[in-house]
Amino acid sequence: MKSYLRPLGQSELKLSPLGLGCWQFSKGQGTVGKFWPSMDDQLTNDIIATSLKGGINWFDTAEIYGGGESETAVANALYSLNASPQEARIATKWWPLMRRASSISKTIDSRLAALRGRPIDLYQIHQPLSFSSVENQMKEMAKLYEKGLIKAIGVSNFNAKSMKKAHAVLQSYGLPLASNQVKFSLLDRSIEGNHVLETARDLGISIIAYSPLEQGLLTGKFHHNPSLVEQASGMRKFQKKFSEEGLNQTRPLIDVLESLGNKYGVSASQIALNWIISYHGDTVFAIPGASKVSHAQENIGALTFQMTKDELEHISYMSWQVIRNKLAHK
Numbered sequence: 001m002k003s004y005l006r007p008l009g010q011s012e013l014k015l016s017p018l019g020l021g022c023w024q025f026s027k028g029q030g031t032v033g034k035f036w037p038s039m040d041d042q043l044t045n046d047i048i049a050t051s052l053k054g055g056i057n058w059f060d061t062a063e064i065y066g067g068g069e070s071e072t073a074v075a076n077a078l079y080s081l082n083a084s085p086q087e088a089r090i091a092t093k094w095w096p097l098m099r100r101a102s103s104i105s106k107t108i109d110s111r112l113a114a115l116r117g118r119p120i121d122l123y124q125i126h127q128p129l130s131f132s133s134v135e136n137q138m139k140e141m142a143k144l145y146e147k148g149l150i151k152a153i154g155v156s157n158f159n160a161k162s163m164k165k166a167h168a169v170l171q172s173y174g175l176p177l178a179s180n181q182v183k184f185s186l187l188d189r190s191i192e193g194n195h196v197l198e199t200a201r202d203l204g205i206s207i208i209a210y211s212p213l214e215q216g217l218l219t220g221k222f223h224h225n226p227s228l229v230e231q232a233s234g235m236r237k238f239q240k241k242f243s244e245e246g247l248n249q250t251r252p253l254i255d256v257l258e259s260l261g262n263k264y265g266v267s268a269s270q271i272a273l274n275w276i277i278s279y280h281g282d283t284v285f286a287i288p289g290a291s292k293v294s295h296a297q298e299n300i301g302a303l304t305f306q307m308t309k310d311e312l313e314h315i316s317y318m319s320w321q322v323i324r325n326k327l328a329h330k
């Protein structure tokens with residue numbers, strides 16, 4: 001696979017199939033941000049520099065990632081690297097819980113301040129729970145677009161019905177809904193069964209897959225060294241999928257990723273990421289997070305090879321086997 005840029009939905013943005021997930025840069029702040037340990041500026045800069053050099057041209061952050069800490073960390077790194085806004089696009093998100101749609105316009109200056117004036121390329125509604133309707137949220141987003149404050153509009157964690165609604169409202173303003181950012185990995189394929197993927201395809205909306213490595217599980221590192229689970233940050237050590245039983249259930253999939261990795265001279269993570277951004281054509285982008293430079297270095301390698309259709313189908317088959325086996329043992 002060549003590291004080419006794809007249009008994000010029907011927007012004017014052209015993005016690399018992989019972006020960098022920047023939740024990890026929350027500085028350990030806030031309820032959501034404390035999932036990841038605080039990271040120093042030098043490490044953040046190095047991860048971002050490695051990603052840019054490897055062909056990534058966009059960074060996914062959010063207001064809720066440390067109340068702006070992640071946005072500022074991304075902006076600081078991009079300034080220190082002299083990366084222009086065209087080379088390094090920014091996707092961020094408005095947090096809707098316990099808020100009304102009017103807060104989208106009221107808080108845009110804080111977002112731009114957190115981003116130290118760097119432009120917002122994609123502005124997303126982080127999740128569907130809000131005091132306001134999707135219609136009112138999209139109207140506010142359209143206002144920001146018309147004022148030139150954002151370049152494209154997206155949603156996140158929206159089901160097919162809400163995504164359709166958002167699309168229809170924006171259409172009445174002559175604007176596209178560029179993307180829906182949802183969880184999608186070889187261990188979570190819900191969007192293929194709940195009409196989200198199908199609707200997105202029908203309407204020309206891109207899918208942005210978050211947690212594409214299932215928070216590290218699909219790298220195989222926990223299968224090879226289960227003692228790493230104890231050191232894993234956030235809720236991972238309490239989740240069944242990271243337990244001994246969970247790891248045993250997913251091991252056959254890791255074996256397949258590793259054996260295909262041997263053929264291409266790449267790792268299980270690279271195979272998993274390559275599958276995510278290839279299996280559904282150009283519809284799916286992915287935003288793996290990284291807490292080490294080596295993660296970023298490895299993950300960008302997923303852009304450098306192309307598997308055959310049969311191989312992609314074989315991975316798909318094994319992934320369904322493991323998912324069904326897990327469900328059978330719930």
Ligand SMILES: NC(=O)c1ccc[n+]([C@@H]2O[C@H](COP(=O)([O-])OP(=O)(O)OC[C@H]3O[C@@H](n4cnc5c(N)ncnc54)[C@H](OP(=O)(O)O)[C@@H]3O)[C@@H](O)[C@H]2O)c1
Binds near residue numbers: 023209212214215
């Ligand atoms: N819209 C939403 O509601 C939503 C929700 C979740 C995430 N997101 C976005 O999606 C991004 C990615 O999701 P995520 O962080 O949940 O999951 P992920 O990308 O599947 O996993 C990231 C974690 O996996 C490990 N990792 C990554 N690459 C690795 C490699 N090559 N080798 C070994 N370990 C590796 C690291 O864990 P360790 O740090 O433990 O080593 C890293 O922090 C986030 O940064 C955020 O931007 C959005």
